[in-house]
Amino acid sequence: MPEQNATVPNWLNPVEMKAWRSYIIASRRLLEALDNDLEGHDLSMPDYEVLAALSDAPDRKMRMSELAEIGLLSRSRLSHRMKVMEKAGWVKREACPSDKRGYFAVMTPKGWKAIVSAAPAHVESVRLRFLDHLSKEDQASLFVIFSRMEEAFRGESSCE
Amino acid sequence: MPEQNATVPNWLNPVEMKAWRSYIIASRRLLEALDNDLEGHDLSMPDYEVLAALSDAPDRKMRMSELAEIGLLSRSRLSHRMKVMEKAGWVKREACPSDKRGYFAVMTPKGWKAIVSAAPAHVESVRLRFLDHLSKEDQASLFVIFSRMEEAFRGESSCE
DNA sequence: GATAAGTAGTTGAAGGTTCAACGTCTTGGC
DNA sequence: GCCAAGACGTTGAACCTTCAACTACTTATC
Numbered sequence: 001m002p003e004q005n006a007t008v009p010n011w012l013n014p015v016e017m018k019a020w021r022s023y024i025i026a027s028r029r030l031l032e033a034l035d036n037d038l039e040g041h042d043l044s045m046p047d048y049e050v051l052a053a054l055s056d057a058p059d060r061k062m063r064m065s066e067l068a069e070i071g072l073l074s075r076s077r078l079s080h081r082m083k084v085m086e087k088a089g090w091v092k093r094e095a096c097p098s099d100k101r102g103y104f105a106v107m108t109p110k111g112w113k114a115i116v117s118a119a120p121a122h123v124e125s126v127r128l129r130f131l132d133h134l135s136k137e138d139q140a141s142l143f144v145i146f147s148r149m150e151e152a153f154r155g156e157s158s159c160e
Numbered sequence: 161m162p163e164q165n166a167t168v169p170n171w172l173n174p175v176e177m178k179a180w181r182s183y184i185i186a187s188r189r190l191l192e193a194l195d196n197d198l199e200g201h202d203l204s205m206p207d208y209e210v211l212a213a214l215s216d217a218p219d220r221k222m223r224m225s226e227l228a229e230i231g232l233l234s235r236s237r238l239s240h241r242m243k244v245m246e247k248a249g250w251v252k253r254e255a256c257p258s259d260k261r262g263y264f265a266v267m268t269p270k271g272w273k274a275i276v277s278a279a280p281a282h283v284e285s286v287r288l289r290f291l292d293h294l295s296k297e298d299q300a301s302l303f304v305i306f307s308r309m310e311e312a313f314r315g316e317s318s319c320e
Numbered sequence: 321g322a323t324a325a326g327t328a329g330t331t332g333a334a335g336g337t338t339c340a341a342c343g344t345c346t347t348g349g350c
Numbered sequence: 351g352c353c354a355a356g357a358c359g360t361t362g363a364a365c366c367t368t369c370a371a372c373t374a375c376t377t378a379t380c
Contacts, residue, residue: 009280016291019299019306023290026306027187028232029313044336064359072188077337079360084336101345101358120169130183131176133309139179141301146179146186149293153189204366224329237367239330244366261328261375 030129037125041118046073047085048122051107051115054091060107063096067105090114190289197285201278206233207245208282211267211275214251220267223256227265250274 012020035045043051049071054060062070068078082105085091090111096102107115134142172180195205203211213230214220222230228238242265245251250271256262267275294302 009283010287011283012286012291015296015299015303016287019294019303020286020290022303022306022310025232026309026313029310033313033316065357068359072185074338075359076339076361080337083360096358099346099358101343103359123169123171126172126180127170127176129312130180130309131172133305133312134179136175138301138305139175141298142305143175143179143182145293145298145302146182149186149290150182150189152289152293153186153193156193225327228329234368235329236331236369240367243330256328259328259376261373263329 033129034122034125037129038118038122041114041121043114043118046071046077046081047090048115048118050078050081050085050105051090051111052119054105054107055112055115060112061094061104064093064103064105085111193289194282194285197289198278198282201274201281203274203278206231206237206241207250208275208278210238210241210245210265211250211271212279214265214267215272215275220272221254221264224253224263224265245271 031045038045038048050067050073053067053070054062064078064082065075067073068075071078073081082091082093086093089108091105091107094104094106096104131139191205198205198208209231210227210233213227214222224238224242225235227233228235231238233241242251242253246253249268251265251267254264254266256264291299
C-alpha cells in the first residue's frame with residue numbers, strides 16, 4: 001500500500017488487514033473450489049443456482065426477471081445463459097399469457113435429472129469447503145454479520 | 161432443492177442454509193460494490209491488486225509469476241491483463257537478467273500516481289462495505305475462520 | 321555435456337460477461 | 351382513448367477469462 005496523506009487516509013491496521021486479506025483470499029478460493037467440484041456434473045455455479053431456483057418454484061417455472069433476481073444475475077446475462085441451457089436441454093422458454101412482454105423459464109425433465117444428480121455432491125461440497133470450518137456458533141454469527149452486510153447493499157444491486 | 165435419497169444426502173438444515181445463503185449473497189455484493197467504488201479511478205479490483213502488490217515490492221517491481229500468485233490470477237490472465245495495463249502506461253515489462261525466461265513487471269510513475277490516488281478511497285470502501293459491519297471480536301473470529309478455510313485450500317489452487 | 325523433464329511466460333481461440341441500444345408491451349396521467 | 355414513461359427480455363459488440371498449445375530457457379540426471 002502506498003503512503004499518502006492528503007486528507008490523512010485511515011489505513012487498515014494489522015488486525016483489519018488480516019481479517020480482510022484472509023476473507024478475500026478464502027472467499028475466492030471457495031468459489032473456485034465449488035465451481036470445480038460442480039464441473040464433474042457439467043454445471044457452473046450460476047447454472048446450478050438457476051436450476052436450483054427453478055426446481056423449488058411451483059411447476060418448476062419462473063419468470064425470467066424473478067429468476068435473474070434470485071440467481072444474482074443481470075437480465076442480460078441470464079438471457080445469454082438461457083440460450084446455452086436451452087440448447088443443453090435443461091430448460092425451455094414459454095411465453096407468459098398475462099404479460100405479453102414476459103417469458104417463463106421452465107425446467108425440463110432433463111434439467112430436473114441434471115440437478116437431482118448434481119445436488120447431493122454440491123451440498124456435500126458446501127459442507128466440506130465451508131460449513132465444516134464453522135461451529136454452530138460460528139454459523140449463527142456469520143449469519144448475523146453477513147445478513148447485516150447484505151442489508152446494507154439492498155437497493156444498490158448492480159444486477160438490476 | 162430437489163429431494164432424493166440414493167445415499168441419503170444430508171441436506172442443509174435451516175441454520176446452515178441461512179448461513180450459507182447470507183454468506184454467498186453478501187460476498188458477491190461486496191465484490192460488486194468494491195469494483196464499482198473503484199470504477200471512478202478507472203481500475204478494476206484485479207488491476208488494483210496488481211498495482212498494490214507492485215507498490216509494496218522492492219523497487220516496485222516483481223516477477224510475473226510472483227505477482228500472479230499474490231494477485232490470485234492465473235499466469236495467462238496476468239499476461240493478458242499486463243498488456244492492457246502496459247498500454248495504459250501503469251506498468252512495463254523488463255527482462256530478468258538472471259533467468260532469461262523470466263520478466264519483471266515494473267510499476268511506472270504513472271502507475272504509482274494511479275494507485276496513490278485510488279488507494280484512500282478503496283480502503284475507505286473496504287471499511288464501509290466490510291469492516292464497519294464487524295466488531296473487533298468479529299474481525300478476530302473472521303480471521304480465524306477464513307484462515308482455516310484458506311489453509312484447507314492450500315495446494316489445490318487452480319490459478320496455478 | 322546431452323538429454324529429459326520441468327518452469328516462465330505468451331498466445332489465440334472459444335466461451336462468458338457487460339453494456340448500451342432496441343422492440344415490445346404495460347401502466348399511469350390526463 | 352392517448353401518450354409518455356417505464357418494465358420485460360433480447361441482441362450484438364466489446365471486453366475479459368480460460369484453456370490448451372507453444373517457445374524459450376533452466377534444472378536434474380546420467
